Amino acid sequence: MITGSATADVGLLLVPAEKGGFEAAIAKADAKLGVEEGQTRQHARLLYLLGVEQLIVGINKMDSCQWSEDRFNEIKEEFVKMLQLIGFKPKKIPFIPYSGFNGDNLVEKSEKCPWYKGWSANITPKKVVQGFTIVEALNNFIQPPKREPTLPVRLPISNIYNIKGVGQIICGTVEQGTLLPGDVIGIVPSGLKDKKIFSIEQHKKVLEKAGPGDSPFEKEVAYLLSKVLREDTATMDFSSEPGPKMGACIRGRATSSFASYHESGSHLYVASEADSVLRIVDCLNGGGTPQMIKLQREGIRTVKATHHPQCVLFSPGLKNGPKKNNVYYLSVHDNKILREFEGHQSVVTSIRMSPVDDSFLSSSADGTVRLWNAGKSGNSLCELKLPQNVEGPPLAAFDSTGLVFGISAKMAGDEGNHINLFDARNYSAGPFSEMQVKRQDIEAKLRASGSTPERAYALSRSEWTSIDFNKSGKQILIGTNGGVAHTVDGYEGSVMHSFQMEGGAGSTPLPMATCFSSDDQAVICGNNDGTVSCYQADSGLLARKLRGHVDRVNCLAANPKYAQIASSCTNTIVWVW
Known part of the structure; x- marks a missing residue:
């Protein structure tokens, strides 16, 4: 399911209309009652998390309820609520009643449901497509994605096979570019170069070339490479032609923040x-x-991309003046500040954009977190309530659905940190969940991993500098200023793994650069010796190390769509892997 959805252009989500079948398919998980989450609900969430934006909903087995209009409307109403909570827009989704057993409303309109007037869905806000059957939805509603056969090759690797007498086979789907037998490619971020493609095959057939849009499984494209070692290649890598490669794309003496x-x-x-x-x-x-x-004039301290590709949010780097604590909405097309957000009483330390709408969170050294609407200048929507027994600047982050955001703050005394979870639709009610990450638990995890009692004690008391959810929401990544990062359980707050900066943490406490990979499979950490370590998110084990910087890595970011990360240090502003 995950492998197929990750490369899909459209999702066809089918749900049974039979009594009990639909209810089980969309059931919410309840551990206390022993109820497992319905498979259709899981599939819908996976499609959204994996970026499948085009969706068709087919309501099957309508013959089992005698083509009841009331049953269809009941299912559609519940399905719309579920999809909205996940993040889909129901106006862009056709809902089609059909019977797979009898073939009704699959290819031709059925006469068994005279009440059914057809489906309608928006391709754009002003363009509406209408039809009756599933085939019509696939042919008329679905828009093929833009293909880029002339751009540099990008191919996420899904599987690797070693076949006796043949060699190593790398399988995957071409996202962009065109591959030919004999092409010389590179594999990143492992750093392999000058690897030659001997042949390209698809479902036991030899191909003359492979372009974007090939799907996996039966049509998965396999590439036979020469002299590629399995330990140097993993599913988080992707292959690329050696043309316009991404390397040290910005050089200079100014350190990126x-x-x-x-x-x-x-x-x-x-x-x-x-x-x-x-x-x-x-x-x-x-x-x-x-x-x-x-x-x-303003300077720049932090930056956050918005949903508009030509606009960003940033906090100024001013040391003095009445506007040093503001947040700005900047048009990068013409370098004009379009909106200004006032309210914080001290410098803004982080900005987090909602993944689903124009709301964003800002954290400040004044000890507050504010929620704003990027579409309107002026005061914040609200100042989020924090526990009374906290001290130090708070941190904030949205989860991948945009329905939940978390705020962390240091507990008074020497206990640890709070992580409070808020419902983004009802934030005024306060947190719906409160977790405590105790320092003694972090210290115990560090000691169990081999740290001396003295070092474990010191690292466990490092100040938190960032929090991030992974896409599933099951893990929260914590960066600190003491050369260590942690992952904690996103539901309970228990410490899962700790990752220590290599090459020494330095004499001056500085934030440890860390992030999740785009596929949630890795935790990526910057080191004091200029390397970047990639750890397996589930096991916490080191998977590989990237070398390129000659000084401390102070900034990391993961590309949300491609297997690509960006890192920086003092001598190279950005290195893209």
């Missing part, structure tokens, strides 16, 4: 507080010379 990818993965925004410049990297065309936005 924050980096943020656009949700499409097309551009990377890099803030450099030292020279007050915002740099924009084109990630789909080999990097090239970055666009530079000079913000000498």
Whole structure:
């Protein structure tokens, strides 16, 4: 299910109309009652998390309820509620009653449901498509994605096979570009170069070339490479032709302070507080010379991509003045500030954008977290309530659905940190869940992993500097200023793994750069010796290490759409792997 959905252009979600079947398919999980989550609910969430935006809902087995209009409307109403909670837009989804056993409403309109007037769905806000059958929805409603056969090759690797007498086979789906037998490619981020493709095969047939849009399983494209070692290749890698490659795409002496990818993965925004410049990297065309936005008057401290590819949110790098605590909405097309957000009494330390709408969270050194609407200038929607027994600046982050956001703050005394979870639709009610991550639990985890009691004690008391949810919401990643990062259970707050900075943590406490990979499979951490470590998220074991920087890695970001990460240190502003 996951492998297929990850490369799908459209999802056809089928649900039974029979009594009891539909209810089981969309059931919510309840551990106390022993109820498992319905499979259709799981599939819908997976489709959304994996970026499948085009969806058709087929309500099957309508003959089992005698083609009841009331039953159809009941199922549609419940399904709409579920899809809205996940993040889909029901106006863009056709709902079709049909019977697979009898073939009703599959290819031709059935006469068994005279009440059914057909489906309608929006392709765009002003363009509505109508029809009756599932085939009509597939032919007329679904829009084929844009293919890019001329761009540099990008191929996420899904499987690797060693076949005796043949060699190593790498399987995957071409996302962009065109591959030919004899092409020389590279594999990143493992750093393998000059690997030759001997042949390209698809379902036991030899192909002359492979382009974008090939689907997996029967049509999965396999590439036979020479001299590729299995330990150097993993499913988090992707292959690329050696043309416009991504490497050290921005060089300079100014250290970058924050980096943020656009949700499409097309551009990377890099803030450099030292020279007050915002740099924009084109990630789909080999990097090239970055666009530079000079913000000498305001300065820049943090940056966050918005849903609009030509606009970003940023906090200024001003040391003094009445506007040093504001957040700005900037058009990078013409370097104009379109909106200004006032309210914090001290510098803004982080900005987090909702993945589903224009709301965003800002955390400040004044000890507050504010929720804003990026579409309107002015005051914040609210100042979030924090527990009374906290001290120090709070941290905030949305989960991948945008329905939940978390706020963490240090507990008074020497106990640890709170993580409070809020419903984004009812945040005024306060947190619906409160977790405590105790320092003694972190210390015990560090000691169990081999740290000395003294070092475990010191690391467990590092100040938190960032929190992030993985896409499933099951893990929360915590960055600190003491050369250590942690993952905790997203439901209970229990400590899962701790990752220590290699090469020493340095004499001055600085935030440890860390992030999840785009597929949730890895936790990526920057080290003091200039390397980047990739750990398995489930086991906490080191999977590989990337080398390229000559100084401490102080900034990391993962591309949300492609197997790509960006890192920076003092001598190289950004290195894209």
